[in-house]
Amino acid sequence: MGRNASLDPDDWDALRAQGHRMLDDMVDYLQTLRERPAWTPIPQEVRDRHHTPLPTGPMDLAEAHRLFLDDVAAYPGANLHPGFMGWVQGGGTPVGMLAEMLAGGLNANLGGRNHMPIAIEAEVAGWARQMFGFPETAGGLFVTGASMANFIGVLVARNQALTPAVRRTGLAADGRRLTAYASTGAHSCVTRAMEMAGLGSDALRLIGVDADRRIDLGALAAAIAADRATGFTPFLLVGSAGTVDVGAIDDLAALADLADTEGLWLHVDGAFGAMGMLAPAIAPRLKGLERADSIALDFHKWAQVPYDAGFVMVRDGAAQRATFATAAAYLQRETRGLAAGGWWPCDDGPDLSRGFRALKTWFTFKVLGADAIGAMIEHTCALARDLEAKVRASNQLALLAPAQLNIVCFRYQPEDKDADVDALTHAIVARMHENGVVAPSLTRIDGQAAIRAAIFNHRTETRDIEALVREAISLGDELSGARA
Ligand SMILES: *Cc1c(COP(=O)(O)O)cnc(C)c1O
Numbered sequence: 001m002g003r004n005a006s007l008d009p010d011d012w013d014a015l016r017a018q019g020h021r022m023l024d025d026m027v028d029y030l031q032t033l034r035e036r037p038a039w040t041p042i043p044q045e046v047r048d049r050h051h052t053p054l055p056t057g058p059m060d061l062a063e064a065h066r067l068f069l070d071d072v073a074a075y076p077g078a079n080l081h082p083g084f085m086g087w088v089q090g091g092g093t094p095v096g097m098l099a100e101m102l103a104g105g106l107n108a109n110l111g112g113r114n115h116m117p118i119a120i121e122a123e124v125a126g127w128a129r130q131m132f133g134f135p136e137t138a139g140g141l142f143v144t145g146a147s148m149a150n151f152i153g154v155l156v157a158r159n160q161a162l163t164p165a166v167r168r169t170g171l172a173a174d175g176r177r178l179t180a181y182a183s184t185g186a187h188s189c190v191t192r193a194m195e196m197a198g199l200g201s202d203a204l205r206l207i208g209v210d211a212d213r214r215i216d217l218g219a220l221a222a223a224i225a226a227d228r229a230t231g232f233t234p235f236l237l238v239g240s241a242g243t244v245d246v247g248a249i250d251d252l253a254a255l256a257d258l259a260d261t262e263g264l265w266l267h268v269d270g271a272f273g274a275m276g277m278l279a280p281a282i283a284p285r286l287k288g289l290e291r292a293d294s295i296a297l298d299f300h301k302w303a304q305v306p307y308d309a310g311f312v313m314v315r316d317g318a319a320q321r322a323t324f325a326t327a328a329a330y331l332q333r334e335t336r337g338l339a340a341g342g343w344w345p346c347d348d349g350p351d352l353s354r355g356f357r358a359l360k361t362w363f364t365f366k367v368l369g370a371d372a373i374g375a376m377i378e379h380t381c382a383l384a385r386d387l388e389a390k391v392r393a394s395n396q397l398a399l400l401a402p403a404q405l406n407i408v409c410f411r412y413q414p415e416d417k418d419a420d421v422d423a424l425t426h427a428i429v430a431r432m433h434e435n436g437v438v439a440p441s442l443t444r445i446d447g448q449a450a451i452r453a454a455i456f457n458h459r460t461e462t463r464d465i466e467a468l469v470r471e472a473i474s475l476g477d478e479l480s481g482a483r484a
Pocket residue numbers: 088144145146147148187189242243244269270271272298310
């Protein structure tokens with residue numbers, strides 16, 4: 001056993017050598033992604049190896065790493081792979097991975113206090129303010145993901161509507177019944193945010209969409225008027241900048257106008273779409289985003305920063321602080337020393353202890369540059385348009401949702417008019433996953449099961465789009481019995 005209670009190694013040279021091997025293994029892994037299947041079913045014996053009691057004694061680092069390679073890295077969730085086009089997930093980058101290692105080494109706690117990691121988070125927040133045209137006084141905070149960022153947006157809006165006194169009195173003390181509005185295409189985390197904020201999901205009015213699946217502005221105005229007439233208090237509009245199903249962008253400028261005239265808070269869920277600001281062809285379609293009161297976004301989706309790197313921006317930074325800041329004695333601010341520091345991020349959200357998510361984002365933008373990230377974003381949209389064209393050109397495939405951004409929904413259309421196409425679509429996608437070449441997901445469009453190709457991976461190429469079309473047709477033929 002060690003000579004003292006410290007958990008540092010006795011043999012630093014051995015640690016260094018093993019650490020270098022681990023780094024080399026992971027670089028090899030990233031360099032050869034395409035040689036492995038996108039997804040591999042997990043053998044039962046591998047799962048069985050991981051029901052173990054609490055390890056009370058030590059294991060050699062090399063042995064633990066071997067377990068990692070054999071049992072964990074061999075069965076990933078596919079989002080690194082060029083053939084992954086399933087869900088709205090980023091692919092990560094080698095630069096981001098290295099930054100994560102450095103952040104782990106520093107083990108910084110970004111709740112507050114006087115250290116340089118906080119200044120790096122502030123620096124990245126400044127980049128986000130610049131990206132979205134927000135003022136210097138806007139708040140910007142890393143969080144786990146857009147689910148949390150949307151929740152924070154709802155909480156700040158709620159506290160503005162009810163005044164920060166609601167923190168003391170609770171919701172019940174205020175008799176008003178607050179209502180919020182989003183389209184039926186809004187992400188389910190917006191509903192959850194309403195539940196968690198104590199407002200209830202019934203208070204979220206889900207408004208229908210137009211032909212482009214954007215919120216129907218006429219129906220929205222009518223719903224607000226009807227609620228006012230029946231004693232509700234509208235307080236919040238939630239716009240979508242890129243819906244999760246089809247990538248629709250609400251008319252954000254019109255929502256900003258409506259929010260102005262109705263006196264409502266405009267929160268925009270830009271989980272992935274907000275990063276479109278980096279792509280010159282997409283940015284104009286986000287017009288109005290710069291007028292939002294708050295924005296939820298993820299650096300870990302289209303911008304490919306490793307998980308997790310969600311972010312929330314609030315135009316009125318003071319309103320954000322008024323929602324969360326406390327005056328506990330152990331969080332006392334000093335003017336000098338380690339307990340000083342101007343900005344304590346714990347004032348701006350629910351977390352006290354916080355990791356250094358900003359560092360991998362900082363490295364990603366510093367090393368790759370925002371222009372390259374924007375070009376990659378545009379490329380994923382070009383691939384989606386290519387897929388859409390291929391689906392349109394095939395008489396065996398039916399387009400269910402065109403490429404508004406980087407998401408296309410379609411399905412195989414069997415000749416037999418009585419066939420259960422929904423069941424067939426599910427079977428095709430399951431077989432695609434098992435084949436491990438491409439990994440799209442399933443969704444429903446207008447009540448019909450659809451193959452959903454969400455092209456977020458910066459490694460995806462034209463050949464992957466071709467493979468998707470090829471597999472959709474050949475599996476469709478095989479599973480529908482159309483193959484001669
Ligand atoms: C992914 C996504 C979310 C949820 O974000 P997480 O980072 O997974 O918490 C919310 N809204 C949209 C539109 C999304 O694509």
